Amino acid sequence: MSTDAEFADARHSPPIPPQPPRRPVPSGTPGPDGDPQTAVLRRIPAEPPVPAPGAPATGHPVPPRPTVPPPAAGAQPPPRPDRAPGPPAPAAPAAPTPPPPAGRPDAFRDTAAFHLANSQKLWSDSRERGTGAPPAPGSEPTGPAAGRPPRPPWPPTAAPHRGVVPAPGAPVMPRHPSGRRPGPRLLGAVACLVLGIGLIGGAAAGSWLSDEADAAPPTAAATFAKGRDVWHNTPADRLFPRTVNGLGVGPGGADRTWTRIAVAPDSGCGGAYDPKLAAALTRAGCTRLLRATYADATRTSVITVGAQITKADQPGMRALNTRFSTKSLGTRTDLLPLPYAAKGTPAEDFGRAQRASWTVRILTDIPVVVYAVSGFADGRTVAEPQPAEEAVRPGATTAPAESGLGHDAKGLADRVGTDFRKAAGSPTQTTEASS
Structure with missing residues (x-):
């Protein structure tokens, strides 16, 4: 209690x-039980009798009075x-x-x-018993250390997965941060991402390598071999354009414009040169001959330009160019190319007697010989033809020089030679001495 x-x-x-000392109760005064003004909480029962030895105990004994x-x-x-x-x-x-x-x-x-x-x-x-006063705040409780429970070690080790009992002495592996392993969808997405990056990188590397290969200039041997096939791999309009604009190539630096009026079918080289010129070009051989005829803007002059595809190799073309240059075979009047006089065109009357100026170019980077010959469109004859390189010199007073026929032959030969080089992929413009 x-x-x-x-x-x-x-x-x-x-x-x-x-x-205070209690006064004796006078006689006739009622006791506590009979006094109505006395509040009695409850009466303590009388002490129970002491049970006899060996008798069963009944109830609880009353503690002794203090x-x-x-x-x-x-x-x-x-x-x-x-x-x-x-x-x-x-x-x-x-x-x-x-x-x-x-x-x-x-x-x-x-x-x-x-x-x-x-x-x-x-x-x-x-x-005296040591149990009355509570321990002071912050103080350790008294008692034997063996009675206190031991403190858990710090930090605690990670608990293994549910249902898995680690072997004695085996290290405990840390759990996944998310509590579960990545699923197959995540692994598949990662694999697809890595594969896609690899494919994109490979495509980029291949494109870069191909661009580098395209940007690299071709070798001289590859260009020479390709030049042998341009006559049937390239459209005629690229080799012989319909209109050619010569800026500043006319007499006195005037502009010239030439329009194509006829294209000859590709053929052999027979009947395209004077006999001596044909003999000079025989060493190089002839694979194909391409020709086209142009007229100037005033329709007063006509020009035939041709390209002979040879069978010679690169050293052979260099040797042929050296022979034409050292022996001046390109300036002799008995070594002229023949014009292509197409019927029904302004060049219909363009024949041997109407030849006024000409030029022959031996290209060394591709197996091609380019030539051009010019004359009057009205069919007039020219007694003394003049090479184009001489007719374009300042101060020349000959009929081919003053009429611009030398400029027409030189300008068209330069343009057609450039178109053949571009078709073959030649990176540089080789300048040959006029033959």
């Missing part, structure tokens, strides 16, 4: 005064503990307790006064 004295703060509890009397008047109260109570103060000698009145029970041990009177003894007994 809990008491108020065990939980009350002794610092705020006043000392209990001693009980023998410590309440403190007398003037006694010092117990010290007020701050955090832990100190040694108890010596108690004053207790005053003699008067005998209880007649007709009243021995004591009411369930009253507050009884517990307050015995609080000092209860406090002293609890201190």
